[in-house]
Amino acid sequence: MNATKVNRYGKVNALVLPSIILVALITQIPILVTLGLSVVRWIIVRPDLRINFVGISNYIQLFTNPDFLWIIVNTIVMTVGSIVACTVLGLVISLTLNRQFPGVNIARTILIAPFFVMDAVAGIVWKTLMLHPSFGINSIICNLFGITPVDFLGHHPMFTVIMLVVWQWTPFFVLILLAGLQSIPEEIIESAKMDGAGWLRTILQIKIPAIANHIEVAVMLGLIFILKVFGLIYVTTAGGPGTASTNLPFIVYRTGFYRWDVGRAAAMAVITVILTLVFINLLFTFVRRKSKEVEA
């Protein structure tokens, strides 16, 4: 009896194996290879140079290159800026939408749409139909007020990219935060009102602490995805002008698939992974400290 039970569980346990093997094959082993490639010099289009072990020289060259350091700064600014804006906007919008009014469900559904639109399309639509300085909505509005249309992508590339990221990701924040707000029991809000708490105090001291978990999840997932922003930049600014709106994923692509400088691109990829892990760690420590404060 016991033997058959063990056997049965053995079979069930084995169900996890195919997934582990495939995921390891496609995500884990390549990362190790990337780590290995980051210490060689290998430029595919220059077979005459051969593949040489160069130690950490790829990293040294990257960190002494001001352009690359700026790209790291760009990545951080883009990620942090977008997430802060998404969180604030997401909170305001979800608090607004968290009430009963005619057509509330349709309004919510409409608002979610930008999140499901692929970033390549979002970028193209904004670049042409919306922000084009001659024929976009941009020019129509500017002409209405008699001012010269702003060339958003040419003159304010970082701001514009962040704006587009925020436009795409705020609905995602709303989706999650709204679910949190709806799970707060009515009685808690009622009793706070009975105690004479105004709407601002209710929001700051009751509602926001109550959805802390949801905010955390939204920020966490937002962070992971916004660090990877690529398609949006690819179709709008192509990282330019110069490297003004280039982030780490985009420079890895440029270096690896334009200049075919495999070693350098691998080193950049490793730096991207490290930055991702640092971000996630920072977020976790921040969250933990916050929750300790609440307990204390």
Added chain:
Amino acid sequence: MKSLKTSKAWKNFLGFLVALPIWAFCLAYCFPIIYMFLTSFKSETDAVPPRLFFVPTLANYVTVLGSGIVPYLVNSIVITVLAMAGSILFGVPAAYAIVFGKLKNPDSIYFWFLSTTLLPAVSVIIPVFLVFKSLALLDTKLGMVMIYMGANIPIVVWMVRSFLKDIPIELQEAAEIDGASRTYSFFRIILPLAKGGIISTALLVFIFIWNEFFFAVNLTYVHAGTMPVFMASYMTQEGLFWAKLSAISTLTVLPPLILGWISQKALVRGMMMGAVKG
């Protein structure tokens, strides 16, 4: 009685007043998408410079569908459906084993899966490119399906685990006492209970794969290129034809938009529980 009626009407009116600005905001927020949709029915001369009033036409769709788009559309559909089915086929049993099996460290296996979703795609792209090149998998549907399965199985494990955790373990045990085999209870008890969650997970994975740009643009050219790849190249070659561009964009965003709207509630639930139950 009468005053009650008027107060109700008054309340309705107030509700309407509150709703109006919210409605306006939601519409304004999505204006780029609505505008894209409208432009796709304009003739090119109505689109640039934009005219407010126009005679709607399907000409753009006819032209676009007659051009090179069809193979890319087919690629997108084939790759997305196969990779989604594969991710579910691999991921659901894995989640089942993690929840109902007797693994030594189910939590650490779960966290391992989670950790792989944190890693950026750039960290694997170069080795994957080199291996694909040497195995002649570059620009093939098979290669893309494999990549997308590897990237999305962890998401399936993450979400489906949270749905399976909702199922009381007693149900499984009761079935076992009754002498039901594991296979029987999986298909007859667990699967029906988790069906809704699994379907919404599948829809989410569909959206992710359909919209995926980075791998697609780096690993495919003409044979296995998906819609994002087509969009990007059309933009560089014929980016001046805004009406046609809008028609292509509309065709591209419609499937994920519809699926997203269907699955949004379950999606939030799965993500929250996956994260909170840890």
